[in-house]
Amino acid sequence: MGNVTTSHETAQSLAKVLYGTGSGHMMSVTTAKGDGLMKKLDITIVGGGSTYTPALLKTICDYQDQLPIRSLTLYDIDEERQAKVGRFAEILFKEKYPEVEEIHYTTDEEKAFANKDFVLMQIRSGGLKMRVDDEQIPLKHGAVGQETCGPGGFAYGMRTLQQFIDIVKGIRHFSPDAWIINYSNPAAIVAEATKREFPDDKRLINICDMPIAIMDAFSSVLDKDRSQLSPRYFGLNHFGWFTALYDETGKDRLPEIHSFLKDKEILPSEEAMLDESWQDTFKQLAQMTRDFDGYIPNTYLQYYLYPAQMVEKSNPTYTRANEVINGREKNVFSMLDDVNERQTVEGSSLVSGVHGDYIIDLMASIINNESEMFLVMVENKGAIENLPSDAMVEVPCLVNANGVEPLRVGPIPTFYKGLLENQLAYEKLTVDAYYNNSYDDALKALVLNRTVVDTPKAKAILNDLIEANKDHWPKLD
């Protein structure tokens, strides 16, 4: 088996043993050791056939002492893909975590959703095949081709919402109290829609691990472990900035990152990010930091602040989606075939990463009522003082058995406010387009997006996207 790259933070936070006093599937949580029966968790992964599932399952196995699981269920609409991951899961858990009593893989909603404590959501509506269109169609018209930013994210969002909402309704029907941890993209659009559709659902949590991956890169510059650093951050998903990075003494280390980036680059260390396109993305982070004084942006800001350069760098007939199909997807599935054929994970190329760490840390914080800080997408309600109250913002939050409690960010300066208001309007209009079946809302959304702007260009892209998505989108009138 490959090296485990899980963080100290995970080990520390999970070192607090999980105890519960409840019976049945409802969790009654107490952090005090020994005052009740340990409640073993029933967990489902929706999008169980995802390329991220094997690494996540490895992380779960690595932290079995701290994460007691009774059953694991993988749910997917693609039976064949699911079966490959499902058979692998059976082998992995038999060897590495045999105490898990039940492993299921299924396409049946009731089996997947009934009596669960946690449901993790990682669907890709339309699959990587449609991601190719999302990225290549805008590029054909000279606009940024990216899966979550610009018209690509718009197209992906329009495909995802109905499926996502139906899944959440299904989960709530069978498991009203399950924690639903979503990181399916485009997370900003999904979060805006879930806020409208499930306004009172305190157990539906939208997260993204990109800031954590960036923090890992910062940590290596500071020769620290991520667990020793506490970020301050504000924005929308894939559209935010670090404002501070406190170390264990309370000193803000972000200025050191700023100085470092003046004449050097920070590269990601994660196995998952070794591809040249990710390395280029982190190089662009240095450029952004040099061009703008102040906060340090999320890498995704490159698409909004340098759209022309991004288009120029892209190959319109071979985008990141093609790289993933020929890279991660191929590698993961050949690893699965290998394990399934040899019936052992020993000697396989299975690795885990920050993605799984982040999810498991978050689950631990809920179960143990730890109130650890995570960046989560939440309804603003004054956290960012000068942005609308109903905006779905990504800010530091305390996460515990009662859910998510955002910390106050305060007012933000004009440049960021301007960018965020514009992006927010784009996100809201995208969700409006979905609910209103409205071509007009869709066009307005794309014209507002900084990666498009020009109306004839927006129309041309939209018309091509409608054609490509005719079997997936609601009909726009």
Ligand SMILES: NC(=O)c1ccc[n+]([C@@H]2O[C@H](COP(=O)([O-])OP(=O)(O)OC[C@H]3O[C@@H](n4cnc5c(N)ncnc54)[C@H](O)[C@@H]3O)[C@@H](O)[C@H]2O)c1
């Ligand atoms: N926010 C983050 O930090 C983060 C990090 C990693 C991955 N992701 C997201 O996780 C998702 C999975 O990514 P991937 O690259 O592994 O994609 P993938 O295509 O390999 O996996 C997605 C799986 O979801 C399944 N699926 C699609 N629609 C479904 C539905 N309606 N119900 C059930 N299953 C469905 C597919 O059949 C597939 O097996 C994507 O949305 C990706 O953007 C998010």
Ligand SMILES: O=P(O)(O)OC[C@H]1O[C@H](O[C@H]2[C@H](O)[C@@H](O)[C@@H](O)O[C@@H]2CO)[C@H](O)[C@@H](O)[C@@H]1O
């Ligand atoms: O182009 P992809 O499919 O490789 O990546 C898209 C995802 O990129 C970010 O996720 C990172 C993640 O932050 C990092 O920890 C590691 O697991 O690699 C991922 C990329 O493979 C982003 O936050 C996600 O939303 C994207 O889905």
Ligand SMILES: [Mn+2]
């Ligand atoms: Mn993300």
